[in-house]
Amino acid sequence: MTTAKLFLHGVPDSPLIWGPLLAALDLGDTPVAVPALPGFTGPLPAGFPATKEAYADWAVGQSEVLFAKHGPIDIVGHDWGALIAQRVAMLRPDLIRSWAISNAVIEPDYRGHRLARIWNTPILGELFMALSKPAKLAKGLAAAGMPADIAQEEAAQWANKDKRRAILKLYRSAKGLSFAHDWALDIAKLPAKGALIWGEGDPYVDLSVAQRYAANTGTPLTVIEKAGHWAIAERPEVVAAALNAHWNAA
Template identity: 40%
Template sequence: MPAVLVHGVPDTHRLWDPVRSHLARTDIVALDLPGFGTPLPSGFASTKEEYLDWLIKQVEQIGEPVDLVGHDWGCLLTGRLASIRPDLVRTWTGISGPIDPEYPWHYLAKIWQTPGEGEQWMKDLDLEEFAAKLVEAQMPRDAADESVRHLDATMRASILALYRSAIEVGAEWKPGLSSMTAPALVTWGLDDPFLPHRFADELGNATRARAVVKLRSSLDSRLITCVCVTWAQTHAAATRTAMIGHPLCAQAFVRKRNHGEAARRALPGLHQTGARLHDKFSKHPDRRRHRRRQC
């Protein structure tokens, strides 16, 4: 059963390159969404539904249920796929991608969703300046440079079409998350300025996730993807091992979902890990909220 990795915006499959050499498993499929480093299929209009249909076809072709991992927009698309095609998914991991009608679109999304204004923003885009802004938003410098290097005219047009098709995506897709049957894991970055981490809890609740893992930065793809792919292979038994010793663990918070004895058997060690890290984490500005919500 391969692991299928789906990137977000503005990325390509190269988002996952730094982590692949750190994974024990080799059955990894990292996809490029149409228009993101690859040509658009004929007649493809880059709406969220077209991306979803395309993704379903890619997973169907594998011929067996997969461990599905999505970051950013990849989280939304894979979460929807796992909701409506549970036969295709063995496990699902969502990384920093809110699927919630209460989520307030970030300022760039609002620009991209506005006809005329979005086109002008794309026309005036300075790639070097945009890369610097991504770094300010906690993206590693090399990852930011790699992302903007592929931000050509096709990707720019695809981003505008995708965001304009998705203004109400939270209201449209969140109700279906309750139909997800695959074991789920949600991971999030505490420092992500675009994605308040309360939506990690909301997504965890909606998908009945086995755990919600919060780290200092959602863009440390090396740690997060290693955790996710390792977790998928073992249904979370190795998550604790994958995290211990990483520098970000000093500010990590692991919240085990309270699903009774079955969850405790499925997640050995996660609750103890979260408790041990909580003291170091408590300096975070939102510490009272997390202390109240800890399972």
């Protein structure tokens, strides 16, 4: 039976970011779910707190639906989706056949990037969100490596105020991006079949973070050369090859 796949995007993205990789993977009849994080492509659901725990619980629910129909799944995450994917695998290893993450990882010594610190700061984060415009965001995303056409589409969603609110709540629930006091304590609970796939030129989460995690845990690390934070969209064929090798490994 073909293993179902769950792809979780990050910040400030949407499921659009997976388009190039899904095309390269050509998964055919494989059951695939590519949901939007609540609040990222539409209004925040009533009562949804947009904390890291809430997003993890939501992703567990997404995994449970796939598991009920198809058995243990392959979960794949990028950026915040990577952190959430790892958390799902920690909380519910019974649902997971394998996990693979790109350009973010629950690593106890990592303390976040500049934007994470801004978003974590009351008033400053709100000012950033109020002053940020889609055109400037698109330019910044493209400069950081996101394909320009996807950057334009992703930036257009910035008009969604709930998305900006959700991002602030999410980062503040993680104290910027610090997991040493909670999620990182459960790294040993992760299923053994995991993989890191990393764009070597990531300006937000340096390659050294992935190398340190790989050295400490024994998790295989594939470095994607000539790519940055959005390696999944910058060099999708190379990432697809790494994922297929991971999925097909004994």
